[in-house]
Amino acid sequence: xxxxxxxxxxxxxxxxxxxxxxxxxxxxxxxxxxxxxxxxxxxxxxxxxxxxxxxxxxxxxxxxxxxxxxxxxxxxxxxxxxxxxxxxxxxxxxxxxxxxxxxxxxxxxxxxxxxxxxxxxxxxxxxxxxxxxxxxxxxxxxxxxxxxxxxxxxxxxx
Numbered sequence: 001x002x003x004x005x006x007x008x009x010x011x012x013x014x015x016x017x018x019x020x021x022x023x024x025x026x027x028x029x030x031x032x033x034x035x036x037x038x039x040x041x042x043x044x045x046x047x048x049x050x051x052x053x054x055x056x057x058x059x060x061x062x063x064x065x066x067x068x069x070x071x072x073x074x075x076x077x078x079x080x081x082x083x084x085x086x087x088x089x090x091x092x093x094x095x096x097x098x099x100x101x102x103x104x105x106x107x108x109x110x111x112x113x114x115x116x117x118x119x120x121x122x123x124x125x126x127x128x129x130x131x132x133x134x135x136x137x138x139x140x141x142x143x144x145x146x147x148x149x150x151x152x153x154x155x156x157x158x
Contacts, residue, residue, distance in 0.1 A: 001068035001100055005075050009140035010104070025104040026085040032094075033117075034149070036140045041157050042147065043108075049150040051052035058082055073098040083121035090120045112140070 004023055009030045011019035013074045030043035037044055058081060065076040092112055099107035118130025129135045151158060 001070065001073050001098075004100075004105065005066045005068055005073055005096075005098060006134055008034075008080070009061055009066075009075065009077055010048075012051070013061040013063075015051040015055055015059065017048040017156065020047050020051070023134050024108075025101050027101075027105040027106055028108065029106070030108045030110075030115050032158070033112060033136065034139055035113040035143045038147075042151070045151050045154075045156050046147055046158075048154070049147060052150075053084065054081060068100075071100055073100070088121055088123060089133065090117065092117050092120070 008020055008023040011023075014107045026040065028040060028043045029110030030046065035046060037109060060080040061077055063075050063077040064081075065074070067074050075098070077094050077096060077097045079090070079094065081090055082088065083090050094110050094112040096111075097107075097109045098105050114136060115126075115131035117130075118135065120126070122130070150156075
């Protein structure tokens, strides 16, 4: 399963959403601090949206510490990019946990410090508010709005 995780992050670094999605079970459950919990096609559409938004930009992913057995795994990965709303450089450090079923990823949980991310992406505003509960709720609302808009525009199934 380490090969599957490596395939997933190599595809992400190449902004190859289709290969990323081929690593996911149809019943995937994804969770992270920015989007909250996404299931099935919504989780898959999120990766499609993120890959599409970074094409032709200064995006890079480096994965490390990949470990896995037949049922679960973990990885550390770092993303380098410019945040689209502000143009500010972001270096996000993420720890991922995976569960597998039928040889695919069925649960994927990314954990990162949202306050640190917000400070990098939004500057002083992120520094002041990025660690507060209302910021996380507003972030989920905004990211899920953008995801729903993307799904409708691309006529993807949910």
